[in-house]
Amino acid sequence: MSEETTPSTPPDRRARLREQTRREAKDIALEQLARTGPAGISVNAIAKAMGMTGPALYRYFASRDELLTALIADAYTGLAAALTRAAGGASGGATPGEGAQSVRGARLRGLAHAWRGWAKEHPERYLLIYGTPVPGYSAPEETRTIAAGMMRTTVSACEGLDPAETAEHRALRAWTRLHGLVGLEVAGHFDGMDFDVDQLFSDEVESLIR
Amino acid sequence: MSEETTPSTPPDRRARLREQTRREAKDIALEQLARTGPAGISVNAIAKAMGMTGPALYRYFASRDELLTALIADAYTGLAAALTRAAGGASGGATPGEGAQSVRGARLRGLAHAWRGWAKEHPERYLLIYGTPVPGYSAPEETRTIAAGMMRTTVSACEGLDPAETAEHRALRAWTRLHGLVGLEVAGHFDGMDFDVDQLFSDEVESLIR
DNA sequence: TGTACATCAGTGAACGCGCGTTCACTGATGTAC
DNA sequence: TGTACATCAGTGAACGCGCGTTCACTGATGTAC
Numbered sequence: 374m375s376e377e378t379t380p381s382t383p384p385d386r387r388a389r390l391r392e393q394t395r396r397e398a399k400d401i402a403l404e405q406l407a408r409t410g411p412a413g414i415s416v417n418a419i420a421k422a423m424g425m426t427g428p429a430l431y432r433y434f435a436s437r438d439e440l441l442t443a444l445i446a447d448a449y450t451g452l453a454a455a456l457t458r459a460a461g462g463a464s465g466g467a468t469p470g471e472g473a474q475s476v477r478g479a480r481l482r483g484l485a486h487a488w489r490g491w492a493k494e495h496p497e498r499y500l501l502i503y504g505t506p507v508p509g510y511s512a513p514e515e516t517r518t519i520a521a522g523m524m525r526t527t528v529s530a531c532e533g534l535d536p537a538e539t540a541e542h543r544a545l546r547a548w549t550r551l552h553g554l555v556g557l558e559v560a561g562h563f564d565g566m567d568f569d570v571d572q573l574f575s576d577e578v579e580s581l582i583r
Numbered sequence: 584m585s586e587e588t589t590p591s592t593p594p595d596r597r598a599r600l601r602e603q604t605r606r607e608a609k610d611i612a613l614e615q616l617a618r619t620g621p622a623g624i625s626v627n628a629i630a631k632a633m634g635m636t637g638p639a640l641y642r643y644f645a646s647r648d649e650l651l652t653a654l655i656a657d658a659y660t661g662l663a664a665a666l667t668r669a670a671g672g673a674s675g676g677a678t679p680g681e682g683a684q685s686v687r688g689a690r691l692r693g694l695a696h697a698w699r700g701w702a703k704e705h706p707e708r709y710l711l712i713y714g715t716p717v718p719g720y721s722a723p724e725e726t727r728t729i730a731a732g733m734m735r736t737t738v739s740a741c742e743g744l745d746p747a748e749t750a751e752h753r754a755l756r757a758w759t760r761l762h763g764l765v766g767l768e769v770a771g772h773f774d775g776m777d778f779d780v781d782q783l784f785s786d787e788v789e790s791l792i793r
Numbered sequence: 794t795g796t797a798c799a800t801c802a803g804t805g806a807a808c809g810c811g812c813g814t815t816c817a818c819t820g821a822t823g824t825a826c
Numbered sequence: 827t828g829t830a831c832a833t834c835a836g837t838g839a840a841c842g843c844g845c846g847t848t849c850a851c852t853g854a855t856g857t858a859c
């Protein structure tokens with residue numbers, strides 16, 4: 374309803390509207406994704422949901438594939454941002470005034486909970502990254518770069534935890550353990566099972582710190 | 584080329600042929616799955632690959648959905664069988680004549696390596712179970728039963744490992760840790776990364792025994 | 794062993810559908826003078 | 827401020843395609859007497 378950004382600068386108004394439309398299309402695609410799976414994403418259906426005709430979307434995405442690629446790249450960006458936010462701040466802020474003991478592993482702990490939090494907030498995005506790979510789809514360079522960045526963030530959050538193990542090695546274990554639990558949870562494999570997922574997750578996180 | 588089973592008993596010959604054709608259809612479906620993902624599985628394409636027309640397959644499966652269900656059920660059965668085989672035999676057989684120390688955790692170790700082995704042998708089947716859930720697909724009772732059985736096998740393989748932790752709890756951790764590594768590996772997330780996956784896996788397995 | 798009938802496997806034509814994508818076109822929005 | 831032109835957003839018709847599924851039918855295989 375309201376114009377958030379300065380409406381007085383006309384030069385890039387069109388560009389801004391374009392970006393808005395792209396965003397809207399991707400958001401609707403994500404809803405579709407959640408409802409019908411990756412293969413159910415349809416250019417025509419997205420356009421229809423936006424109140425336009427199918428071909429119109431080709432002003433914004435060269436093809437269905439490009440749309441999918443954008444979706445995947447966005448997912449990576451989103452998760453990476455969540456991790457950076459969590460791992461960056463946790464060493465200093467959050468719960469101050471506690472002893473040095475509680476600070477130990479705080480960054481990894483923060484990263485871990487951010488990981489799970491993001492995944493539960495955006496299950497379809499998480500599965501877009503870590504679920505069944507899309508057909509003949511090889512990750513574009515961009516996502517590889519972001520994935521490498523996430524790994525660095527994790528490694529850095531693991532530094533100084535255990536002199537007997539390299540941070541790299543521990544980060545790998547963190548990655549696999551986090552995904553193990555979160556991947557199963559997000560895919561619904563815990564549904565109907567009678568145990569405390571939060572507790573199990575916390576235990577696993579602590580197992581990585583101790 | 585050769586008839587394996589007794590060709591002299593005519594009563595269930597048709598039934599046997601039927602089962603053979605179903606098998607062949609499912610095998611081809613699995614190839615399709617590997618090549619194009621779950622959504623790419625097409626009744627017509629399968630029939631064509633078998634040298635028959637599309638409608639013919641409806642003699643063997645009531646619908647595409649039933650075919651998919653059969654595929655999923657088979658995958659569960661296959662993994663469950665591999666686990667049972669491994670966890671059942673490992674406590675007594677395999678490498679005899681070694682000390683009691685090496686026997687400790689042998690069943691869980693066997694189960695773990697069987698898990699990964701099966702997954703790497705049948706990546707598309709593994710992802711059918713543990714990858715992105717198919718659209719509006721809720722697991723039929725049969726698969727829930729098999730899944731519960733796998734859990735029991737795992738729990739039993741965890742018994743007596745640590746008096747301070749219930750076997751159920753340890754089995755859950757085993758499940759999530761195994762899947763974490765195997766799921767990422769099978770989906771190709773380790774491709775191009777420079778580390779020893781076998782080593783990491785062994786480390787994780789030992790972390791569950793120790 | 795031969796005949797009559799029932800069951801089953803597979804074909805080919807046809808259905809309606811939604812898909813991705815192209816193309817020529819209309820109207821609105823922005824730019825230059 | 828007004829006019830002339832270029833750019834862009836969106837439409838509607840059309841394309842070829844492969845899909846799941848049905849239906850009436852043919853021919854082969856098995857069963858009963």
